Amino acid sequence: MKISTRIATLPLRHTFSISRGSSDCAQLVFVRIEHEGTAGLGETAPSAFYGHTAASVKEALDALAPWLESLDPSAWRLALDEARERLQGNRAALCGLDLAILDWAAKRQGQPLWRFLGLKPSPLPPTSYTIGLDTIEKMVEKLRERRGHLVFKIKLGRPNDLEIVEALRRETRAPFRVDANCAWSAQETIEKSKALARLGVEFIEQPMPRERLEEMERVWRESALPLIADESAELPEHVGALRGRFHGVNVKLVKCGGVLPALRMLETAREMGLKTMAGCMVETSLLITAAAHLGSLLDYADLDGPLLLRRDPFQGLRYDNGRMILPEGPGLGVVEREGECT
Numbered sequence: 001m002k003i004s005t006r007i008a009t010l011p012l013r014h015t016f017s018i019s020r021g022s023s024d025c026a027q028l029v030f031v032r033i034e035h036e037g038t039a040g041l042g043e044t045a046p047s048a049f050y051g052h053t054a055a056s057v058k059e060a061l062d063a064l065a066p067w068l069e070s071l072d073p074s075a076w077r078l079a080l081d082e083a084r085e086r087l088q089g090n091r092a093a094l095c096g097l098d099l100a101i102l103d104w105a106a107k108r109q110g111q112p113l114w115r116f117l118g119l120k121p122s123p124l125p126p127t128s129y130t131i132g133l134d135t136i137e138k139m140v141e142k143l144r145e146r147r148g149h150l151v152f153k154i155k156l157g158r159p160n161d162l163e164i165v166e167a168l169r170r171e172t173r174a175p176f177r178v179d180a181n182c183a184w185s186a187q188e189t190i191e192k193s194k195a196l197a198r199l200g201v202e203f204i205e206q207p208m209p210r211e212r213l214e215e216m217e218r219v220w221r222e223s224a225l226p227l228i229a230d231e232s233a234e235l236p237e238h239v240g241a242l243r244g245r246f247h248g249v250n251v252k253l254v255k256c257g258g259v260l261p262a263l264r265m266l267e268t269a270r271e272m273g274l275k276t277m278a279g280c281m282v283e284t285s286l287l288i289t290a291a292a293h294l295g296s297l298l299d300y301a302d303l304d305g306p307l308l309l310r311r312d313p314f315q316g317l318r319y320d321n322g323r324m325i326l327p328e329g330p331g332l333g334v335v336e337r338e339g340e341c342t
């Protein structure tokens with residue numbers, strides 16, 4: 001098996017801000033494996049918040065190359081189990097490799113990934129479109145650009161949070177979801193939840209820092225809105241601690257290490273009676289399409305990464321005002337746009 005990796009820096013349509021920082025571009029790592037005439041494609045979007053950079057991911061994968069080149073990817077489950085041990089917690093690197101190997105294996109079977117994994121082709125829930133933090137005027141402009149979108153996710157974490165949501169509510173009757181990215185206190189979450197409920201917000205994502213998990217028990221009891229965990233649940237083994245603290249979990253492939261651990265997280269959450277959501281970093285349609293293949297297990301989706309980019313170097317999942325349509329080809333069903341990934 002041959003493996004190659006490449007770092008790509010892709011500009012965003014708008015500066016993207018959350019409560020803990022801003023960015024004007026996404027730095028991604030693309031992975032490609034080839035074996036017996038079939039290529040598998042992978043992607044990862046490293047985050048410094050989880051301890052990874054594009055350089056550290058590429059270095060980790062390149063260091064694995066001699067071992068990987070000795071493997072037969074048809075034994076993909078064993079390969080990924082050993083890769084997990086060799087990567088020693090670098091889940092962003094594992095995500096890129098996980099996608100590439102699964103894409104290759106499903107293509108060899110001539111099956112779309114959802115069927116290869118034994119899932120159903122259920123209709124996908126609509127994805128939210130994310131409005132990053134900015135001045136109220138600019139956040140309104142961003143919403144107007146996507147006025148026909150079915151549901152919006154609003155980044156919060158500032159003193160004027162309620163003013164932001166009030167201004168955006170005047171522009172559309174579409175459902176809102178809000179994400180504080182760990183910026184609120186327990187009392188602030190409870191108080192804001194009441195006003196946000198009146199403004200047509202469906203749920204609050206990760207209101208408090210992940211280190212304050214115990215305090216979420218009170219918030220869970222007193223919040224006027226459901227609570228969805230993100231930073232508090234990185235891995236399958238974290239899901240059990242969410243009971244009585246959150247109403248659901250946002251699963252991200254980069255955060256947990258790829259499709260297979262994401263599948264375990266979603267199945268565990270459903271067994272516990274938690275709502276399930278697939279989320280993303282700023283990603284191309286390669287990584288987003290992989291997450292969308294898990295659509296039959298989802299209550300909610302936040303898979304808008306490609307819509308935040310100026311250009312998407314891959315063609316895969318298609319959008320219609322938030323409705324998502326999976327590609328029909330084998331594997332992920334994603335292809336490189338000519339001239340974009342060279």
